[in-house]
Amino acid sequence: MAEMAQQSCQSDKERVIDRCSDIVDEKMRHRCEGARGAGAYCATAANTRACDATRAQCVLDCGGSVSETRSSGSLPVY
Secondary structure, eight states, rough: OOOHHHHHHHHHHHHHHHHHTTOOHHHHOOOOOOOOTTSSOOSSSSSHHHHHHHHHHHHHHHTOOOOOETTTOOOOEE
């Protein structure tokens, strides 16, 4: 699901950019893109935080324990 959401974001962004591409004036083209959401950030990798939380909850539900440690990239590791 995370990968599909990331791909959908990229597709939406590309569609907006394509829709505004015929505007010659660069400033007006960027305004067109921004007004339609092309300025929104799409992550380069899928956001799997929800999957990690689900996995941690599963471990807890089965009687295990979960401790969070931070890696050098500041991402939680379970």
